[in-house]
Amino acid sequence: MQGVEMEKLLDYDNKQRPCLALLSRRTCNNVYRISLTSTRWKHVRSNVVEGDEVKPLKRKWNPKSEPCLPVQADHEQVSASAVPSSLSNLKLNQLQDLARTLGISQTAPKQALTSRLLDTLTHTNPLPPASRILSIDLGIRNLAYALLTPPLSLGSNPTVHAWNRVDLRTLSSGDHEGKYKDFTPPHLSTLALELVSKHLLPLQPSHVLIEKQRFRSGGGSAVLEWTVRVNSLESMLYAIFATLKRLGGFDGVVIPIDPRYVGPFLLGDEGEGVEKVENAGLKVLKKGSKENKRLKIDLVGGWMRDGKGVEFEGEGEVMRRAFLRRWLPRERKKKKMGKGDKDGERVGEVEEEEMIPKLDDVADCLLQGVAWLRWEENKRRLKEELGGQL
Numbered sequence: 001m002q003g004v005e006m007e008k009l010l011d012y013d014n015k016q017r018p019c020l021a022l023l024s025r026r027t028c029n030n031v032y033r034i035s036l037t038s039t040r041w042k043h044v045r046s047n048v049v050e051g052d053e054v055k056p057l058k059r060k061w062n063p064k065s066e067p068c069l070p071v072q073a074d075h076e077q078v079s080a081s082a083v084p085s086s087l088s089n090l091k092l093n094q095l096q097d098l099a100r101t102l103g104i105s106q107t108a109p110k111q112a113l114t115s116r117l118l119d120t121l122t123h124t125n126p127l128p129p130a131s132r133i134l135s136i137d138l139g140i141r142n143l144a145y146a147l148l149t150p151p152l153s154l155g156s157n158p159t160v161h162a163w164n165r166v167d168l169r170t171l172s173s174g175d176h177e178g179k180y181k182d183f184t185p186p187h188l189s190t191l192a193l194e195l196v197s198k199h200l201l202p203l204q205p206s207h208v209l210i211e212k213q214r215f216r217s218g219g220g221s222a223v224l225e226w227t228v229r230v231n232s233l234e235s236m237l238y239a240i241f242a243t244l245k246r247l248g249g250f251d252g253v254v255i256p257i258d259p260r261y262v263g264p265f266l267l268g269d270e271g272e273g274v275e276k277v278e279n280a281g282l283k284v285l286k287k288g289s290k291e292n293k294r295l296k297i298d299l300v301g302g303w304m305r306d307g308k309g310v311e312f313e314g315e316g317e318v319m320r321r322a323f324l325r326r327w328l329p330r331e332r333k334k335k336k337m338g339k340g341d342k343d344g345e346r347v348g349e350v351e352e353e354e355m356i357p358k359l360d361d362v363a364d365c366l367l368q369g370v371a372w373l374r375w376e377e378n379k380r381r382l383k384e385e386l387g388g389q390l
Contacts, residue, residue, distance in 0.1 A: 084386050087114055100268075102382070103261050103375035121386065124379040133158075134205035135257075135369030136237075138213060138230055140168050140183065142358050143195070144365040146316070147203045150373055157309060158373050160316035162203055165362055168233075171195060183229050192236040201244075205252050209372055210237060211364070212256045255372070259364070262371045267295055293360040300363040301327040310370060323362060 090098070095113045096106040104120055106113070127150050137144045147162040171194045172187075200208075213227075213234045237254075244250035303309030304324045312320040 083114055083118065086386060087117065098382075100261070100265060101375070101378045103257075103265065103371065121379060121383045124376070124383055126380050127373075127376055128206070131206045132161075132204055133207045133209065133369050133373065134200060134203055135209040135365045135372070136200075136211060137361050137365035137368065138211050138234055138237075139361060140226070140229055140233065142361040143168060144362045145200065146362075146366045146369050147205065148310075148366075148369045148373065157311050158370060159311045159313060160320070160366065161313060162315040163312075163319035163362065163366065164199075164315065166195065166199060168192075168195065171198075185232060188229065188232055189236050192233055193240060196237065196240050196244075201250065207252055207372075208241060208254045209257045209368055210234060210254060211368060212258045257368050257372060259368070262364075262368050263292060263296060265371050265375075266367055267299060296367055297327065297359045297363045300366055310366070319362065323359065327359060 087095070092110045092113070095110060095117065099106045099113060099117060102117070102120060104116060108116060129150065129152070131150055133148045133150070135146045135148065142165060144165045145162070146160055146164075148158045148160050151158055168191045171191050213231045241250055241252075241254045245252075300309075301324065304312075304320055305328070
């Protein structure tokens, strides 16, 4: 084979295959590919050429041998001796259930999932009693946030001190119609700064939970313009908090929360305020479904009606009353408990609808904060149970 042809082959291989393994002489065109579970590439059999010289592999090729580049899931694998026996004895489905209770991804082989659990527990520290958790459900027209503090004692509930909804279109000082329509990056960044400086920072949060956004919804291939705006807002909030932290104006941490883990965790474990929630498990996992939204709204409404799950005070109590007054007529209608005072109910619904246009947004930010607090508590308990095994 001529030197020019060999260089072309090498250039093609480097572009098309991420991993090259040495084989033997005279087999430059003999390439075998076997798909790999985690990277979609398992092993590539070919030659590596330096100039016109073909350097053979020093050992025989074995189909069962490791690829020339180490394959890792999403972090380093831990040795078997480093894994506590209480975890190594669990089956994969048990490890997945454990990961769900900690709010981390369950998608991984057993060894990788065990390593992920250990890494999570290793970096877990107890929440200080004075922690202030700010949970944000992103949106342009319906951004909702809730400020919570951890339970004061074992068995008690977290307390909601502030719970509100903001329409970013009304934050512009030059907007006289109350419906700001310019969402180009220069103007949206101004609105994001107004939101942080006037609404979020005064709450003095120690932990800021931001709902993680995605570019596509419902499996669609198109990326909607409104979705791009919300994703831009998400990035701007991270940038603003990072800048404030660098300048000394913010001393907390910002944590992204995947909404896919919140609903199944709360609705799968608790039936408070939701009828037959255990039978709705499959529906809960269906992202964006109306049934999923209804179940989450009913869960929050049930907490308020029964006085369970969370406590409210200050501004949180004001929103609790507004939410409950709007949710109860729907609950009565659903259960067919009677007609009631239609005129009185309608007046109340109109007033609360102006304050809470969408119940699911304000419910989501509260559920996100409660779920994260429970995840942190579960991590602390599991770490204590494992004790010196970590």
